[in-house]
Amino acid sequence: MENFIFYILLAVVFFIIGWKAREYHAVRMMNVLVNQATEESLNQFKSKVIDIRVEEHDDQLFVYRKDDGTYLAHANGKDDLQMLLMEKFPGKLFNASQEDLQKLQAK
16 A cells, blocks of 8 residues: 555656656747747848948938948939938848938938
8 A cells, every 4th residue: 555655656756757758848949949039030121231331412312221322313302312212122121320210301
């Protein structure tokens, strides 16, 4: 009888240990999956963003890539410029500094 109680207690202890180990493993796997999804989302978002620089010459707005200075578009007003950029680069987002945004708001 004593052996029977001992084996029952031993089975309960191993069941609890197994349950906790399963829980620990599930939490670790969820953290890995969330981190991977976050990194993928961030990389996908970064691939859609173009950093720009805005210059104003003779009442015209010129837009250049900030990193290499490549010409992107020019227009008379911000609405025209926005339409041109959306046509040339569908699905892209444009990131400008505060100064450049103020230039655009003035137009």
